[in-house]
Amino acid sequence: MNEVSEENRQKVGSVTALFVLCALILSVILSLLLMAASAPKEIALLVGLLALLLLLWVSATTERRILNSLPGGRLAEGDHPRITNLLEALCLSTGISPPQIHILPTKGRNIAALGRSVNESTLIITTGLLEAATRIELEAVLANRIYQIVSHRTALVTVAVSTFGLEIGPSPFRIRPFALMSPKLKQKTGLLVDPSQDFSGDAAGTGITRYPPGMVEAIEMADNGTLISETSPSLDSLWLFPSKPETNRPSVEARATVLREM
Numbered sequence: 001m002n003e004v005s006e007e008n009r010q011k012v013g014s015v016t017a018l019f020v021l022c023a024l025i026l027s028v029i030l031s032l033l034l035m036a037a038s039a040p041k042e043i044a045l046l047v048g049l050l051a052l053l054l055l056l057w058v059s060a061t062t063e064r065r066i067l068n069s070l071p072g073g074r075l076a077e078g079d080h081p082r083i084t085n086l087l088e089a090l091c092l093s094t095g096i097s098p099p100q101i102h103i104l105p106t107k108g109r110n111i112a113a114l115g116r117s118v119n120e121s122t123l124i125i126t127t128g129l130l131e132a133a134t135r136i137e138l139e140a141v142l143a144n145r146i147y148q149i150v151s152h153r154t155a156l157v158t159v160a161v162s163t164f165g166l167e168i169g170p171s172p173f174r175i176r177p178f179a180l181m182s183p184k185l186k187q188k189t190g191l192l193v194d195p196s197q198d199f200s201g202d203a204a205g206t207g208i209t210r211y212p213p214g215m216v217e218a219i220e221m222a223d224n225g226t227l228i229s230e231t232s233p234s235l236d237s238l239w240l241f242p243s244k245p246e247t248n249r250p251s252v253e254a255r256a257t258v259l260r261e262m
Helices: 002-036 043-058 063-069 081-094 127-132 134-149 153-162 181-187 194-208 212-222 233-238 251-261
Strands: 098-103 109-119 119-124
Touching: 002 043, 002 181, 002 212, 063 109, 063 119, 063 153, 063 181, 081 098, 081 134, 081 194, 081 251, 098 127, 109 134, 109 153, 109 233, 119 127, 119 134, 127 134, 134 153, 134 194, 134 212, 153 233, 194 251, 212 251
Parallel strands: 098 119
Antiparallel strands: 109 119
């Protein structure tokens, strides 16, 4: 895990630096276009600077805005003790602080991890998952997301969503400054899930529980009921299972088959 964690940590730094560079280039291009359109130089430079600051501010506040946009809220003390107990045990075995928990009221059976820091992360758990999962299945999916956090995979995906996955503006008029990125580059930054990441993540998560059949049962429980209408397609990489129908991610059947063969 240490090698994977270090690699993801380095990618976080690289993606962040690349984003700042791209944001600076976009602001310079905007200023040059305004000057070419006969705008006063001072105004053009000011607009470019404001655009740069806006991109950086939107990026820095992405996590908070994602959570604020979701229905439901933070798990209240005393609610769902089964989750709290399982999570505390898993975090104790991996040496991290327990993540905050956001309960999302929706029928989709899914779970997501969000956060740039290993010890300051949030799990988004749907009520559909809580109602459908057994204790063993719930432990398996929690362990999967904990592994993603510990290995800094969650940090990488969160940074990718907060930078090259930026969405600015209200829903009908959202602007995505980096929407034209190639799928290959999106996979390298963590914005688009590489199908192999799902397979390797499933296997690595079972290393925490030491019970692969639990994850097989969890995958079979999820079946095809994992879609989440309450979130944006750009956040799909945060979720354990595909949250949108348009996806390049492997089917639950394929993931269960691979685990059975372990």
